[in-house]
Amino acid sequence: MPDYLPHTDADVATMLAFLGLSDIDELFSAVPHALRLAGGLALASGEPEPDVLAHMGALAGANRAADLVCFAGAGAYDHEVPAVVRALAGRSEFVTAYTPYQPEVAQGVLQAVFEYQTMVSRLSGLPVANASLYDGASSLVEAVNLGAAASGRGTVWVSSGVHPHWRACLRTFSRGSGHRIVEIPLVDGVSAWPHDPALRGDHEPPGVVVVAYPNYLGCLEDLAAVRRIADAHGSTMVVAQDPVAAGLLRSPGDWGADVVVGEGQAFGMPLSFGGPYLGLFSCTMAQVRRLPGRLVGETVDVAGRRAYVTTLRAREQDIRREKATSNVCTNQTLMAVTAAIQLGWLGTQGLAEVALRCARGTRYLRDGALGMSGVSPLTGDTPVVRELALRTAVPARTVIDRMAAEGFLAGVALDELTGEGGDGSADASAAEHGLLVAVTERRTLAELNAYLVALEKAVRP
Amino acid sequence: MTTEVPPDGTAGGHDLPGGREPGGRAPGGRAWSAPLMGRAEEPTLFELSEPGRHSWQLRTTGVPEWSAEELLPAAHRRHEPVPLAEVSERDLVAHFTRLSHRQFSVDLGAYPLGSCTMKYNPKVCDTVASLPGLAGVHPAAPAQMSQGWLALLVELEEALCAVTGMAAATFQPAAGAAGELTGLLLMRAYHEARDDRRRRVIIPDSAHGTNPASVRIGGYEVTTVPSDDRGCVDLAALRSVLDRDVAGIMLTNPNTLGLFEEGIEEIAAAVHDVGGLLYYDGANLNAILGVVRPGDMGFDIVHLNLHKTFATPHGGGGPGAGPVAVGEHLVDFLPGPRPVRLLHEAQESAASNGTGAAAYGWAMPPRSIGRVHSWHGNALVLARALTYIRVHGGDGLRRVAERAVLNANWLRARLSSAYDVPFDRPCMHEAVLAASTLKRRYGVRALDVAKRLLEEGFHAPTVYFPLVVDEALMVEPTETESLQTLEALADAFERIATDAAEPAGAEAAHAAPRTTPVGRLDEARAARVLVPTFDARADVGKQGASGP
Numbered sequence A: 001m002p003d004y005l006p007h008t009d010a011d012v013a014t015m016l017a018f019l020g021l022s023d024i025d026e027l028f029s030a031v032p033h034a035l036r037l038a039g040g041l042a043l044a045s046g047e048p049e050p051d052v053l054a055h056m057g058a059l060a061g062a063n064r065a066a067d068l069v070c071f072a073g074a075g076a077y078d079h080e081v082p083a084v085v086r087a088l089a090g091r092s093e094f095v096t097a098y099t100p101y102q103p104e105v106a107q108g109v110l111q112a113v114f115e116y117q118t119m120v121s122r123l124s125g126l127p128v129a130n131a132s133l134y135d136g137a138s139s140l141v142e143a144v145n146l147g148a149a150a151s152g153r154g155t156v157w158v159s160s161g162v163h164p165h166w167r168a169c170l171r172t173f174s175r176g177s178g179h180r181i182v183e184i185p186l187v188d189g190v191s192a193w194p195h196d197p198a199l200r201g202d203h204e205p206p207g208v209v210v211v212a213y214p215n216y217l218g219c220l221e222d223l224a225a226v227r228r229i230a231d232a233h234g235s236t237m238v239v240a241q242d243p244v245a246a247g248l249l250r251s252p253g254d255w256g257a258d259v260v261v262g263e264g265q266a267f268g269m270p271l272s273f274g275g276p277y278l279g280l281f282s283c284t285m286a287q288v289r290r291l292p293g294r295l296v297g298e299t300v301d302v303a304g305r306r307a308y309v310t311t312l313r314a315r316e317q318d319i320r321r322e323k324a325t326s327n328v329c330t331n332q333t334l335m336a337v338t339a340a341i342q343l344g345w346l347g348t349q350g351l352a353e354v355a356l357r358c359a360r361g362t363r364y365l366r367d368g369a370l371g372m373s374g375v376s377p378l379t380g381d382t383p384v385v386r387e388l389a390l391r392t393a394v395p396a397r398t399v400i401d402r403m404a405a406e407g408f409l410a411g412v413a414l415d416e417l418t419g420e421g422g423d424g425s426a427d428a429s430a431a432e433h434g435l436l437v438a439v440t441e442r443r444t445l446a447e448l449n450a451y452l453v454a455l456e457k458a459v460r461p
Numbered sequence B: 001m002t003t004e005v006p007p008d009g010t011a012g013g014h015d016l017p018g019g020r021e022p023g024g025r026a027p028g029g030r031a032w033s034a035p036l037m038g039r040a041e042e043p044t045l046f047e048l049s050e051p052g053r054h055s056w057q058l059r060t061t062g063v064p065e066w067s068a069e070e071l072l073p074a075a076h077r078r079h080e081p082v083p084l085a086e087v088s089e090r091d092l093v094a095h096f097t098r099l100s101h102r103q104f105s106v107d108l109g110a111y112p113l114g115s116c117t118m119k120y121n122p123k124v125c126d127t128v129a130s131l132p133g134l135a136g137v138h139p140a141a142p143a144q145m146s147q148g149w150l151a152l153l154v155e156l157e158e159a160l161c162a163v164t165g166m167a168a169a170t171f172q173p174a175a176g177a178a179g180e181l182t183g184l185l186l187m188r189a190y191h192e193a194r195d196d197r198r199r200r201v202i203i204p205d206s207a208h209g210t211n212p213a214s215v216r217i218g219g220y221e222v223t224t225v226p227s228d229d230r231g232c233v234d235l236a237a238l239r240s241v242l243d244r245d246v247a248g249i250m251l252t253n254p255n256t257l258g259l260f261e262e263g264i265e266e267i268a269a270a271v272h273d274v275g276g277l278l279y280y281d282g283a284n285l286n287a288i289l290g291v292v293r294p295g296d297m298g299f300d301i302v303h304l305n306l307h308k309t310f311a312t313p314h315g316g317g318g319p320g321a322g323p324v325a326v327g328e329h330l331v332d333f334l335p336g337p338r339p340v341r342l343l344h345e346a347q348e349s350a351a352s353n354g355t356g357a358a359a360y361g362w363a364m365p366p367r368s369i370g371r372v373h374s375w376h377g378n379a380l381v382l383a384r385a386l387t388y389i390r391v392h393g394g395d396g397l398r399r400v401a402e403r404a405v406l407n408a409n410w411l412r413a414r415l416s417s418a419y420d421v422p423f424d425r426p427c428m429h430e431a432v433l434a435a436s437t438l439k440r441r442y443g444v445r446a447l448d449v450a451k452r453l454l455e456e457g458f459h460a461p462t463v464y465f466p467l468v469v470d471e472a473l474m475v476e477p478t479e480t481e482s483l484q485t486l487e488a489l490a491d492a493f494e495r496i497a498t499d500a501a502e503p504a505g506a507e508a509a510h511a512a513p514r515t516t517p518v519g520r521l522d523e524a525r526a527a528r529v530l531v532p533t534f535d536a537r538a539d540v541g542k543q544g545a546s547g548p
């Protein structure tokens, strides 16, 4: 019988005697009899670890996708995760600690998060970054909450170039916040912002304007234009940044963003079927008192030694309760620590190199694919960085199924990304024939060439 | 920078060497030997950086080496790389290893942090979470190519429904608070579908801070009900605030005082009578596994903290997982898409042989509130939880609850003379003690007790929560600590209380902790002179330490 509990029978007897009890059931005397579960849980008996490993191994073996060469992206990427990052991020001191409520014995996590915040701030170009949120979508939702509070207006203009799932989350949470989400359509892959809010029958100017850079179709948006809109209406400018493309691109802070969010999975997290990932969040100093979640700051201890502690705590739920800036408590600290280690490993040159290699692979694939009959660009000739949207002659889903047989996860079918959850946007790209393809630094020339050969076959009617 | 190593603290040193107890028995959960090295500062990675040094290595690809100028328009290109640290792999390893030595963890020693259920996390779960067949799957992979994951999620959903007595669950919420907000949106969707607009949600005054925060973000007003003198919801007060404007109530049972809400049947009936729903905050489920189920108590919506009850490690503050399970009447509103079983079991084996259609797929509930996560939730955390459930089984989970409650009661009884016990009756998985007498008599507060415990080789309990108890010390030993560890922990608690009566002891308590990597921190300065990044540090340095 597997057992992680240390109690011997003698221990249990001693402890019950100390409590003046004769039977362990008496511990539950406060539970009304009528409610108690008769006959125990309807679950199988415990199994030894090797048996459980065999079962879990069989489930893992039934995931064919794990064996395919990955050209899928859409916010989840197959980047290099070196042995050193796995080893350090897997240290049990990081893995098995709780939130750093006792800073004197949590300097390890606190300092690692401080280093992480520094790195995120340098990527975004904004001076403050929090200790993480759940994922890219939750960071976006929090950014919109912050932006609406800052501007005092709940009308939110969201570019349809923002990841469809993130927009879906915004719609879900707007049921509680009451924010009015206005989705701005894409034309040739980039946002077609309205010139006059009245044109949209929308009389309140936007309190928040949200754009993705690059957007989810890979295209580079005009952030200067977004800043102008935000200035014209006094709105908060939120940019969803791809933190890997950031290795090549000007930072959103440079373009005047007030809040920058992103998905940090690319920094040391495996694909993991979608989680645990990492919500990146940074903002200007002017908004720091509206920052959601935990923030680590530097200070000193009684002996004057440099030390770290969670700070500006009066924003948080445990102190402010219903007046808190956010309800978040547990975040994704281990993923933040992982990202700090991965970015430490990449360093200044490594991050630039990863971004450049992604862009080169994407260019190579684009040149090859657009020469085929049966494939055309979905977004005109708008520049892309590390992801591109193709229009395929047969449905994208068919392409994916056919190419799986050749050993590739060919990409993500755009209609599957945008279709679920009743995406109301009139997104031309949501066509059945849209295939979103991502190329990371891990894809070799041989894989790219084989992919192109397979793609040419797969798009035949 | 201070490099001097303070002399070994006296606190904690006046006991038996190595923490052994008479008779050669030693507590496994006492971490006296840490930290390994001295207590000098660890430089940041940025200070270790040396231009030109690097540790990255990338695959040889053979892809043409176009320059950034050839690939990207000038207006978008950054002109300098993002400055990060430049360190060798060796220095990277040394740095993060040294940081890990400055960190307390469950693997190091007992962590009786109330409300957090810091039990030991079986290592087999780490192995499962790193299986390439699980960790290497893209979240947008078509269902036919991720059948194993879908089967895993469906199996876990069925197990969690068995544990909670609910009909179906969503795995999207990434932690407890995300589950709460999801649950509140479900509550809203349920009422609105019946054209019933309600504005208020009730929470007890002992509730965790995430509850009121979630209520507000869910678009409701908070109505707080007081606890009675037995530490339970005051039923009369509850009845007086119940009307048809109440969307529901959020409760945790056992509550945050570690007590079972004895009136739960009356509460459920009263709330249901006005058409409200009952929300169960599952943070304290560990106490009642296999004993009683939220569904049987009358709850309609339940979130679970898999990072508490189901031993998925907390990662220094996450990742967690906060699945939400609901009764039949709410299934149609769940977030989606949800993993579902498409075939009956007989057909399943054909499917797994590759001879039939896929056995599992995704489905959007007809009246879904929509997505609450970028993908499917914290999937690898979910895989760990299923592993834990399989290893324990139904019988093992019940034993978990029994031992957790046994340990907490033993500690409560042992400590009831040295500390105040605001509600002096048997507790569930945690005991809420108080340092109010110590504070009144000797000026030793709950915070001081916590800091002294750190010197004694234990993590501190939760302090100053729940808010309804003055000088609260919330102790949750969990089921994985042995009697020897509990004895050592109780001895340490008692010693702190006894010492407090002496001037030197009270002084030592105020000065604690002295044997940890750093001593007490200047938290006011952290907020006053905000240094959230290494770059801000340089700025503050330039201005002098006075700050803005």
Ligand SMILES: Cc1ncc(COP(=O)(O)O)c(C=O)c1O
Pocket: A328, A329, A330, B115, B116, B175, B176, B177, B178, B208, B210, B211, B252, B256, B281, B283, B284, B305, B320, B322
């Ligand atoms: C009683 C209670 N409710 C809710 C929560 C919030 O859970 P999480 O931190 O996973 O968001 C906690 C966790 O600290 C808790 O103890």
